[in-house]
Amino acid sequence: MVNKKLLSCADKICDLGVEWKTTWCSNCGNYGIQNALNRAIVLEDLGLEDVILCYDVGCNGNGSDKVDMFTVHGLHGRVLPLAAGVKTANPRVKVIASAGDGATMSEGVNHLVHAVRNDYPIMFILHNNENYGLTTGQASATTRKGIERNASPYGTVVDELNVCQFVLSLKPSFVARTYSGRVEHMTDIFRKAMNHNGFAFVEVMQACPTYNKETPDEWYEQRFTDVIDMKDYDCNDIWQARKIVEDMDIDVAMGVLYENPEKTDFLSASEIEGMSFWNRDMTKEVGAKRVDVSSLL
């Protein structure tokens, strides 16, 4: 199946690429994820003046200068508040944040909790390759129990965290899952996430051919279960979503797992006396008018 629109904007997608070489391993899932993200940006007709990409530290973060867009590459574990700050200052711009499983589920897990709770209107891609790739393959919080990793020579001894189950427990507004082996699926999910008016959480099960031998793309391909093909699956029903994400071994559910259109995003919820933050561009407001504080003295 050839996506005609995709063909027609192939040039624009190519334009997002850079001439210098990438630094990911051969067959790294990041190639597919980056490709899908670039496609999604172009298919949504977003240009240089419409998007700011925010990166955490890790293998995916090393892609921050491998795309021809405005990017900010922050500290390990901290990309979510950084991205929320960007969005607040300039709500017109789509803010897309990326981080790995180490950053999201360990170093900055508190930020994930509050990003979901605040429903910051940003899109977040969690690259879950079930290890710390950039520091040479140590176990992460999503490494399955018993699996050997660098610095866990006899296998990890504690249970892994189920990311979607955790996020679904926090009253999210959008939860999706996809995996790095299917660029089309990722592109589709990213586009849906970009159009969500709240915190759009996307977990990408990511191949790490160098350090994660246990769950490569083929492993997820065999277990890929798209909820869109499931009769009676209601993505507005949180209990169905919470049930379906439990299985990470046999049928791994992918697609938009849950959406809550009732939730109010952070900028709308912060409205002061009818003044919406969505209509603001704080980047232009500074110094625009003379400030008088006599009424506050």
Next chain:
Amino acid sequence: MNRYQINIVGESGSGLLSTGEILVDALMEAGYFVFADREFPSLIKGGYSCFSLVFSDEMVSSYNESCDLMLGLDKQGMQEFNERIVEGGYLVHGYERLSGIADMTKDLLKRDVKVYDIESRKLAKSVGGNVLMTNVVLIGSLWKLLGLDYGLVESAVKRKFASKPKLLEIDLLALRAGYDDVKSVDKLKKIFENFNESNLDEYTLMDGNKSVALGAVLADCKTYYAYPMSPSSSILTYLADWSPQTNMMVKQAEDEITAVQLNIGSSYAGTRAMTATSGGGFDLMTESLSLAAMIEVPLVLVDVQRPGPATGLPTWTAQADLDLLTNAGHGEYSRVVMSVSSADDGAAVIQDAFNLAEKWQIPVLVMSEKFIADSKKLVLKSDFEQIEIDRNLTSSSEDLVSQMRYGLSENGVSPRWIPASNSVPYYANGDEHFIDGRLTEDAKKSELMIDKRARKVEYLVKELPEPELFGEEDADVYVVGFGSTKLVMDDVVKVLDKSGVRVGYLHYKYLYPLKLDKLTEVYQSGKSVLLVEGNRAGQFGKSIESEFKRDVFASRLLKYDGRPFYLDEVVEFIESNLNTHGK
């Protein structure tokens, strides 16, 4: 200068804050300059608090541990603090079981303290009030002793309880009952015979945190992110309360790291952002400080200091985070460390900090102190005008290329434009990068970029003003300090001038980088140069002497017990260190 100090003491939660506020209000109405501060423990109820209030016929900005008159709201408070009443002073209290405080009273009489025991509960009840109105009775009694116009305190009480008209009626009767209960007042009245009243229309009473918050508004800061931490929290409260008028995004974050990251995100995106905290919270922000420096995003952080280490003394004061702020964050880069001295300059310092941060694309760290944050002094309303905003943004996209964003320049500053405002993208990269933000691990390029960022401070120091000399230019003795030291020094200069000692106070607003020309001048005068600083190591003194490359200070007054500098201890320190140059 004529000055008189009243301490109001009681258990925390005994109403001493509102009692103090009524008296401050009434004294200002009477035309006296006031200064007020509150000592309190880190708890909500119980423990002992002391509200110190000084009034004078000149500007006043310090107090003593001891007081001329104590208002005791309960037995516990009096027992804790009665030794602070000066010999020949006064105690007014409403504790009716006199046998319970017989020993205390005996001791006080030995020190010639005149004790006025008011049957406050009985009086309150006699006018239909309850035990909660005993404080108002005592205010009435105290006011009679001061010998000031009754109408002044009456209208202050009316203002205080305006929202509770039913209670106000009884409160006014209670006030009158307390006032009428005191008969002989001649002795105390004499003290005020020399006092002149002033027109205070140009002034308003303000605490330092309010001044800092006003600074953020005046700087047209659009976003404020913070996590509550004493003594910085009221900045968050002020800004949140004002947000309907200011349209500021005021967000209480889930922790200090989040607060500073939200700040950096908003600042990177192109607006102005501020975050305040105290030492422990600042510790958590230090890694992020380093990120702001690396991606050359303006960052304004305020540290309202309290004594550490760890939780330390949460509700007490200190000047001990200077070394932290000067050195915080890994790696080497430019920064500015500034200090607020009082509510007078808080707003101006914050506006200055924003302009410096944007002009040089660096972190600017502003110190305040619990003593500044909570103490209330009269400030000139005209000091709260907007200072011109300097954003140093490149707006035109003509001739702009990505390689200019971090381009090498003589003073280290490169053009900065708002991301997504044009089609010339750049990478704001926390990894070492070259001129367009692209990652580099090249030895030469890395060195060039580290030089570029470090060079800014070498250029900006040339633009900073020298520290200001207050008091006497041609003095007998000079004192060097920063922060709230200015509060006490303003009074010290006046007090010592009366006894014929000319004091010059060299006040540093910029603590890093240091300006030394004025200090050199002062040092070369041959007079004693003294250091007054609120930490154990004498951090600022050490920093000066290390830059100056020789000993400067003849003597140091270092205080680190959580209390502010008291007027009398600084006067005594200076008097005992005259003519000690070079010792």
